[in-house]
Amino acid sequence: MVPDRSTLASVLSSCSGLEMLEQGRQIHAVVIKTEFDSEVIVGSALVDMYAKCGNVEDALNVFDKSPVRDVVSWTGVIAIYAQQGHIEALKLFMQLKQTDTKPDRFTFSTILKACASLATLEQGKFIHSQIIRTGLELDVIVGNALIHMYAKCGSIEDALQVFNGMARRDIISWNAMIKGYAQHGHGKEALQLFEQMQCQEMKPDEFTFIGVISSCSHVGLVDEGLLYFESMSRDYGIAPQSDHYACVVDLLGRAGRLDEAEELVSKMPVEPDAVVWGSLLGACRIHGNMEIGKRAAECLLQLEPQHPGAHVLLSNIFSAAGRWDEAAEVRKMMNDKGVKKEPGLSWIEVNNKIHTFVARDMSHPQTEEIYAKLEELTAYLKELGYVPHTNFVLHDLEEEHKESHLYHHSEKLAVAFGLISTIPGTTIRVIKNLRVCGDCHIAIKFISKVVTREIVVRDANRFHHFKDGLCTCGDYW
Numbered sequence: 001m002v003p004d005r006s007t008l009a010s011v012l013s014s015c016s017g018l019e020m021l022e023q024g025r026q027i028h029a030v031v032i033k034t035e036f037d038s039e040v041i042v043g044s045a046l047v048d049m050y051a052k053c054g055n056v057e058d059a060l061n062v063f064d065k066s067p068v069r070d071v072v073s074w075t076g077v078i079a080i081y082a083q084q085g086h087i088e089a090l091k092l093f094m095q096l097k098q099t100d101t102k103p104d105r106f107t108f109s110t111i112l113k114a115c116a117s118l119a120t121l122e123q124g125k126f127i128h129s130q131i132i133r134t135g136l137e138l139d140v141i142v143g144n145a146l147i148h149m150y151a152k153c154g155s156i157e158d159a160l161q162v163f164n165g166m167a168r169r170d171i172i173s174w175n176a177m178i179k180g181y182a183q184h185g186h187g188k189e190a191l192q193l194f195e196q197m198q199c200q201e202m203k204p205d206e207f208t209f210i211g212v213i214s215s216c217s218h219v220g221l222v223d224e225g226l227l228y229f230e231s232m233s234r235d236y237g238i239a240p241q242s243d244h245y246a247c248v249v250d251l252l253g254r255a256g257r258l259d260e261a262e263e264l265v266s267k268m269p270v271e272p273d274a275v276v277w278g279s280l281l282g283a284c285r286i287h288g289n290m291e292i293g294k295r296a297a298e299c300l301l302q303l304e305p306q307h308p309g310a311h312v313l314l315s316n317i318f319s320a321a322g323r324w325d326e327a328a329e330v331r332k333m334m335n336d337k338g339v340k341k342e343p344g345l346s347w348i349e350v351n352n353k354i355h356t357f358v359a360r361d362m363s364h365p366q367t368e369e370i371y372a373k374l375e376e377l378t379a380y381l382k383e384l385g386y387v388p389h390t391n392f393v394l395h396d397l398e399e400e401h402k403e404s405h406l407y408h409h410s411e412k413l414a415v416a417f418g419l420i421s422t423i424p425g426t427t428i429r430v431i432k433n434l435r436v437c438g439d440c441h442i443a444i445k446f447i448s449k450v451v452t453r454e455i456v457v458r459d460a461n462r463f464h465h466f467k468d469g470l471c472t473c474g475d476y477w
Contacts (some may be wrong), residue, residue, distance in 0.1 A: 003030065005039045012045035021053040037065075044072035051076045069099075075107045082110050085117035087354060093127075105136050109145035116152035119431040119458055120349045124149045137165075144172045151180030154429050154456040154463055171205055178211035184463045185472050187219030206238050213247040217254055218462055220476050225251040242268075246275045253283020254476065258292050274303050278310070282435075285313045285320075293317045308339050345433045346410035350421045357413040366417065371408075373416040378407060381446040388439060411440045415447060415455060425453065432459040441477075445469050 003011075008031055015024035028046060036042045043066040050059035063069065063077045074096045081089035093111045096103060103111075108131050115124035128137075128146060136142050143166045150159035163169070163177045174197045181190035194212050197204065204212075209232050216225030229248050232238045245268050252261040261280055265272050277300035284293030297314040300307055311334045318327035334341070347356040355364065364370060378386075388406045411432050418428035436459040448455050449469035457464045465472040 002034055005036050005042050008034075008036055009041045009045040012042070012049045016045070016049040016052040019053050021050075021055060024049040024053060038067055040066075040068045040070050040073075043068075044070050044076065047073045047076040051080045056080050069101065071101050071104050071107060074101060075104070075110055078107065078114070079110045082114035082117065085114070087118060089114035090118075090120070090123055097130075102134070103130075105139045105142050108134075108136060108142050112142075112145040112149040116149040118349075118354065119153050119347075119429065120352075120354065121150075121153035121155060121429060122349060122352055124153050138167050140166065140168050140170055140173065144170070144176055147173065147176040147180065151176065151183060152458070154458055154465075156180055156184045156186065156463075169202075171202060171208070174202055175205070175207045175211055178208065178215065182211050182215040182218055182462075184465070185218045185474075187215040187221055190215035191221075191224070204236060204238075206232075206241065206244070209238065209240075210243055210247055213244065213251060217247060217251040218473070218477070220255060222251055222255045222257070242270055242273045242276055245270075245272070246279045249276055249279040250283065253280060254286070256283075256287050258283060258287060258289050262292050262295070272299070274300055274307065277303070278307075281310060281313050285317050288317065288320055290317055290321060290323075306337065306339050308334070308341050311339055312341055342434065344410050346414040346430055348414045348418050348428070348430050350418065355414070355417055357410040357417070359410050359413075360408045361410065361413055364413075364417070366420070369420050370413055370416045373420050374407060374412060377416065377419075377447055377450065380450045381443060384446055384449070386443060386446045406437075406439045406443075409437050409440050411436055411457060412443060415444060418455075419451060419453075424451075428453060428455045430455070430457045432457060435459050435461055436464060441471065441475075445471055 008027060011027050012024060015021075015027065024046075027049075031037050031042055031046065037046075043062060046062045047059050047066075050056075050062060059077060059080055063073055066073060074092070078089050078092050078096070081087075081092065089111060093103070093107075093114075096107070108127065111127055112124065115121075115127060127149075131137050131142055131146070137146075143162055146162045147159045150156070150162060159177065159180050163173060166173060174193070178190045178193055178197075181187070181193065190212065194204070194208070197208075209228060212228050213225050216222065216228065225248065229240065229244065232240055232244065245264065248264060249261045252258070252264065258280075261283060265276055265280060268276070277296050281293055281296040281300060284290070284296060293314060294317075297310050300310040304310070311330055315327045315330040315334075318324070318330065333339075343358055345356055345358060347354050349355075357364065361367070411430055414430040415428055418426075418430065422428070436457055441464065444455055444457065444464075444466050446469060448466035452468075455466040457466070462473065462477060464477070
């Protein structure tokens with residue numbers, strides 16, 4: 001008995017849900033044999049199956065060879081690039097708009113994830129306008145994706161506007177808004193929203209508490225965070241998992257309570273994972289605690305021997321303490337194991353185009369103007385009292401060379417480019433893939449005062465809103 005197209009599509013859908021790649025490949029062979037590969041419903045199911053099973057190449061091959069594509073296949077291939085935070089997702093969406101296929105709520109939520117990952121606020125606003133035209137702005141899935149996008153793109157005000165305008169909210173809506181507040185350092189607002197959520201009889205889940213404890217962590221509400229952690233199991237019957245312990249380790253670690261953080265890890269009822277040890281190690285880097293840092297790095301490297309962050313943080317701890325030989329040993333260990341350090345990147349969206357920078361970058365077409373702007377800014381900053389914090393240069397260099405290193409960090413280059421490329425008064429929005437450099441944080445505070453502009457920087461941990469010489473993090477980050 002030969003299966004029909006509906007049966008094949010249904011079986012492929014099951015393979016997608018269960019992430020059964022090998023079985024999906026076998027069904028693909030049957031599809032080719034029965035010559036159903038030109039059928040839209042089957043082709044879409046194949047793209048979806050390969051995408052959800054993580055096989056990007058085959059998903060794209062099927063999509064490229066499909067004579068006719070429907071919304072499912074378009075959404076599937078957009079999702080592939082969206083998950084990778086790749087600009088190609090946006091390009092594909094624009095191609096979709098040129099066809100007769102109409103994007104649905106899943107397409108919109110998928111492309112909004114790409115905007116969130118890339119922090120392309122202008123593109124996200126354009127997608128929002130398209131959603132309003134299709135009448136999907138009241139859909140809860142789309143609304144949740146909009147909250148997430150605006151929060152990740154640095155506009156917590158727009159996220160709140162979407163949240164307040166939703167006709168119906170689910171637990172994901174509340175969690176997205178609480179998490180957004182946490183990332184922007186609005187701890188008190190996050191906790192108020194948590195209380196409001198309970199007043200409306202919306203029961204919190206395990207993800208809610210990750211957002212709540214993170215909110216406390218970002219603003220130094222240590223005792224409050226510990227109380228929320230304790231209330232999880234006592235009041236809500238939610239057993240803390242590794243992610244919750246990582247949040248509490250971060251909460252204690254940021255406050256410098258490293259002994260308590262290490263003790264908590266030692267008493268965990270579940271085996272500490274890489275995220276927990278990474279949180280402890282990161283806190284040791286901030287506070288320069290070598291002893292606990294070495295132990296945390298050891299445990300992290302036992303779990304993930306190739307973890308680049310563990311090597312880098314440990315090397316940085318030694319460097320910050322002037323222990324250059326030990327820092328060099330760690331870097332040698334990285335080289336011997338073939339571990340590659342993730343390069344620091346900063347990028348900025350200007351006129352719907354993303355511009356990316358690395359430290360001491362000379363590749364941008366406007367390099368000369370960017371460096372001239374930085375030189376001009378540095379002179380102003382020094383007049384205001386800015387002194388380069390060379391202790392953030394983790395290399396054994398002469399003081400003069402350390403200063404030169406600091407002046408051309410990727411986040412400073414991105415800010416300078418934003419200033420020369422936008423009209424006065426425009427908010428500058430920069431994204432950094434790693435934790436923002438301490439000296440850059442200080443310098444950007446000064447820059448925001450000199451140029452009388454708001455500068456928003458999203459790093460690996462949170463948002464920093466710089467305005468009038470101050471940062472919303474209160475220098476607690």
